[in-house]
Amino acid sequence: MKKFIFIPVVILKTRTGFNAFSPVVDGCVVSDKTIDKTLERMKETLEFHFEGLQLIKQIGTNTGKVLRGSFEKYGEDAVYASLKIAA
Template sequence: MRYAVVIEKAQNNYSAYVPDLPGCVATGATIDEVEAQIREAIEFHLDGLREDGAQIPQPSSRVEYVEVAA
């Protein structure tokens, strides 16, 4: 599965979340670290859903960039 991930710069680190998996979040000191952490968080989140017998949400979020005049 391929989920959209939002990575945001915080004051001292980076945070990431998955819009299609509420509660699935991660932080890291660098972009590379937060990407690795969110990948692990997604796997852990999906494992937990499976163990609980819950339905795995299908990826449905889209990511688009919109250009505007600055």
């Protein structure tokens, strides 16, 4: 049976684009001009972070790759995203 981890991501609108961070993964912060580009950069950042921390070994996963992301808009300036990661 496949295992998955869902990582919450908060995306905030700024004057120049969007910033994103995860409240459960310290140190992963990105920014870009569009929501889609910001989420894509966050996916790449989280994958790099997991590899760097060797989280893959700790949670018994063999990939650690982000499979998909979903958005939920909270207001004009904030978006919540959940990233599904193969474990």
